[in-house]
Amino acid sequence: MKHILPLFLALLMGTGLMAQNATLPQNITLRTIDGQTVQSSAIQNNGRPVIISFWATWCKPCNRELNNIKEVYEEWQEETGVKIVAVSIDDARSAARVKPHAEGNDWPYEIYLDQNSDLKRAMGVVNVPHTFILNGEGEIVWQHTGYQDGGEEELIEKVRELTQQP
């Protein structure tokens, strides 16, 4: 095992260096808030950018972030056409509260449940909140962990950079 590991890591790094931008994992099974299963490939926005935000009902900074973005979301959409997809990592303990939580908070986002953290794992997320920006081709172009008040400014700035490119 000692001999294989360095070789293997070198190989991974080698492919990593030459690799293209990572894309959204395509065939991870998620659930809609109405209990239906969908594949992660359903997350898309007709060639325009997507913000994926991993959150949980019990996560205070996640809730602050999604509530603060709600106030500017309409402007963001008009300006850049961006769509926000909020992926909850609540497990069986609180999964039943995701829909009431989102609707009680009046969130206008597309919401999915990732109850056993399959997409979270596939995207390398450690803690929530964790936010990704996908460009129109579904490539991950930026990611951020944690939320501090005002963090949404940086987020939309990155989206603008995408949409204002010639």
Next chain:
Amino acid sequence: MVDNIMKRKRIVMIAVAACITMAAQGQGLLGGHVTGNVQLDGQMSSADSTIGAQDVPEKLLMNARADILYTNGDFSAGLRFEMYQNPLLGFDARYKGQGLANYFVAYNGERLSVTLGNFYEQFGSGMILRAYEDRYLGLDNALMGLNVQYRPVEGVTLKALAGKQRIFWDYGEGLVRGVDAEVNLGSLVKAIGESRFRATVGAGFVSKYEEDETVPSAANAEMRLNLPLNVGAASVRADIGYGNWSLQGEYVRKGQDPSAMNGYVYHPGEALLLGLTYSQRGLSASLQAKRIVNMGFKSVRSQSGEMLYINYLPAITKNHTYAFLSMYPYATQVNGEQGLQGDVMYKIKKGTLLGGKYGMDVHVNSSVVVGLDTTVTGGAGTEGYEVKGGLGETLYGDVSVEMAKKLSKNVKATVTYAYQVFNPVVENEPGGLHHNNIVVADVSWKVSKKHSLRIEGEWMGSDSHYDANDPEHNDRRAGDWVMGLVEWNIGTHWFVSASDQWAYNDGRGNYYNLSVGYTKGATRLQVGYGKQREGLLCIGGVCRTVPASNGLTFGLTTSF
């Protein structure tokens, strides 16, 4: 045995490496991409008799891990390196060491997914099977084996798996096999899909196999128990919705499963989870009910503790996050409990008397959990007990009211009041109810474009008593507490926070903490210094005991 495992590991490793190489070459080296994360946590702690912190002889404790995932089209392969040299305080000493803890190759096609190696999986709400990990609790029951998921048509998901569960640096002897099917009726039947009615139904079956062993009978030490080698558990479930309403339910049953957890009794297991929710924009309500009878399900019958669970039994109480609200957390009693939880969220509109200029959010939650009403009929080797329809002893209860309001353009305040009843028997301590009153005020203030402050004050009054003359036999949570916290965010990258928790009635020391953190993109670095109260760290209703510590902690996470 160990040699065998090493050999097997080596073979799988070579196979994984070969597959990756082939894929890399097959697609041309330019194909595919690598993602993952790295996490490092360190701790230095020195003895402090006032809080009961022990000396750490090795001075520095460290947990580290790296997940690396290679993806190329529908093909992926991953590995995880873990190191515990030595494990952080509170982690099981059996984690000590380092090496490859998780590796797999997977094909994820549009209709078919196949994973060979370590994998995570969940059937329904997880009450018969959930392989998952929680790195902060030191829990990982990943299965090593084969996992197949097939979606023949839209709306139908079939799963089949077999494997053994991880326990620290080894795999448990018990073999776990399972199948599950789920059908979304709306996708299959056009008339349903077009109506306001939604329905998803599912069913699963899990079986574990374990070799025989000698367990003496309680009634006669000369006799050994006739242990079932195969134990099965089945689940049926439905998620039905109409308009703003939805109803979710799962019922599971488990065959005779004498184990160390239940004292080797032969009572069959069962559990029921029901949830009803109503929601519309700005208003939602939900009610959940749960009943568990002897549903602890492990792949190794002699195991106690938190490892090798095949299933997951969610706690029905709210997952509180404020420090004092989670000081006495509830953990699921796998041998038996019944409970209810209600939750209401309401947005008071702008321009009303209470709503003011910006509106106000009100969130009320209440839960109560009691034991089963049982009559003991015998010990190990018998049915054990009879379950009747009544209520057993009170285990936990709480009611919390949270009001959040924007006071001005830059100031937001949240006030929470909670009343809690807690029975220490849920932590295997002598019973006797504690009653706690808790108030939390949380204000965030956007001072300028670059700076924001968050100030939190908490108070807890409790009828639990702390005896300063006998600190060894005391619950260090006991007594009345106050807490203050100030968090200063500078730009979006830096934060500095200072907090102190103080049991003001009985001359104990302060639990102070200072932290500084820096975040850029997906990288976060945090350094803290202070005293940590011993207690339970709980995530998702599963808890682990964290000993008191006194000193420096640091953590680094990055995703790529």
